[in-house]
Amino acid sequence: MPAWDEARVHAATKQLRLASDPRRIRHGHGLRMGQGPGSSLEFHDYRQYVMGDDLRMIDWGVYARSDQLVLRRHRQEISPRIEVILDASASMRLDEKKWSLAAGICALFLELAIHDGAQPILWICQDQAKRCTVKHWHSDLHQAQANGNLGLRCQLNNLHPGSERIIISDGLYPDAGNQFIRRIGAGSGRISFIQVLLESERNPNYNGHVRLLDVEGGERNLLLDEQALAEYRSRFARLQAAWQQSLNGRGAGLIHCDAELDLSASIRDLLKAGIVTPGAGS
Numbered sequence: 001m002p003a004w005d006e007a008r009v010h011a012a013t014k015q016l017r018l019a020s021d022p023r024r025i026r027h028g029h030g031l032r033m034g035q036g037p038g039s040s041l042e043f044h045d046y047r048q049y050v051m052g053d054d055l056r057m058i059d060w061g062v063y064a065r066s067d068q069l070v071l072r073r074h075r076q077e078i079s080p081r082i083e084v085i086l087d088a089s090a091s092m093r094l095d096e097k098k099w100s101l102a103a104g105i106c107a108l109f110l111e112l113a114i115h116d117g118a119q120p121i122l123w124i125c126q127d128q129a130k131r132c133t134v135k136h137w138h139s140d141l142h143q144a145q146a147n148g149n150l151g152l153r154c155q156l157n158n159l160h161p162g163s164e165r166i167i168i169s170d171g172l173y174p175d176a177g178n179q180f181i182r183r184i185g186a187g188s189g190r191i192s193f194i195q196v197l198l199e200s201e202r203n204p205n206y207n208g209h210v211r212l213l214d215v216e217g218g219e220r221n222l223l224l225d226e227q228a229l230a231e232y233r234s235r236f237a238r239l240q241a242a243w244q245q246s247l248n249g250r251g252a253g254l255i256h257c258d259a260e261l262d263l264s265a266s267i268r269d270l271l272k273a274g275i276v277t278p279g280a281g282s
Contacts, residue, residue, distance in 0.1 A: 003142055004104030008263045013111045016267070017279040018082070018118065046070045047249035050182060081160040082113040082120040085184070087169030088144055089126070089151025095198055098259035099146050102168050102196045105257065105266055109166050110137055112276065121160065129156045152180060164189045164251075166275075171195045171254075177242030181250070190251030192275050193243060196266075198259045202236070204229055251275075 049058060049069035059072040086106045093099045106122065113120035114134060122132040124140065126148030132140040148154070152169055159165070165188050173180070185191050240254070247253045252275040257266040270276045 003144075004100055004107055005263055006107070009104055009107045009111060012108055012263070012267055013115060015279055016108075016112060016271075016276045018109075018112050018116050019275055019277050046072060050178075050185070054187070081163035082109070082118045083123060083160060083163045083165050084109050084113075084120060085123045085125060085152070085156070085165060085167045085169075086141075086144070087151045087167070088124050088146045089148045089169075090146060091170055091172055092151070092196075093146035094201075095259060098170070098196055098198055101257065101259050101261075101263065101266060103141055103144070104263045105194055105196070105270075106168050107138075107141060108263070108267075110141075118164075121163075123156060125151050125154050125156070127154060129154050131158070152184075156184065159184070159188070161187045162189050165191050167191070167193045168196065169193070170197050170201065171239065171243055172201065173239075177239075177246040181246040185250060188250075191247060192252035192255060192273075193247055194255045194257055194270075195243075196257045196259050204232060 046059065046062070047070065049071055053071055057071040059070055062068060062070050062072075084106055086102065092102055110120045110122060120134060120137070122137040122141065124130040124132060124144045126145075127150045130140065130144075152167070152173060153175070165184060167184070171193065181191065243254050252273045255269055255273045255275065257269050267276070271278070
């Protein structure tokens, strides 16, 4: 049985395309204007400087006027590299629907990138990061299992400079936010974080005293009572705020997808966020 609904993914690729600048270079045969800093003289936008950014891109005139460090970004007149980073930690398999949806969203972006000539790379993050090329991503994604302890915390080496990076994860990491985005975002173009969560993870309910095993810690038992739930909701709110803040100015930001719903519902979320747009066949 496939890990995702391949028929739905295939149908969606005929109705969607990756969001891009409507102005095409030359005849626009699969080429898009990159989202990261490039050699083009065409100004794109500003964003706030974060640690690790290229100092050569700082607009010192803005700094002189406002004491604010911002980057002046230009369009790349090339077909940009797309890198999809899939969290394969154990929490992603908490429910089969969650992993299936995450894999389906991953497959959707890879297929759209291929159709757009964008040279996609898939990173599957367990305890190590596995780099999957266009030739092998389909079989590698089918064989992937969410059983890692590190997930997004594993070492990601040789990310392509200037690439657009799409992260698919539940985002349930205590060290979320600036630390991770600084590491994963150095030298990148647009970053989009697609958060796949169960309702019980967003808003757990109290149903009596239950002992839960931490699926990634392995040995820690948690007592689920009213106080624990209140603390969890408070930590979850801080976690979400940290992701939002760290992604500010980086692209589409944090995009929420409900793991209990199907790929069609997630596609509506992606359209609303502007990371995909209706294609010519829609």
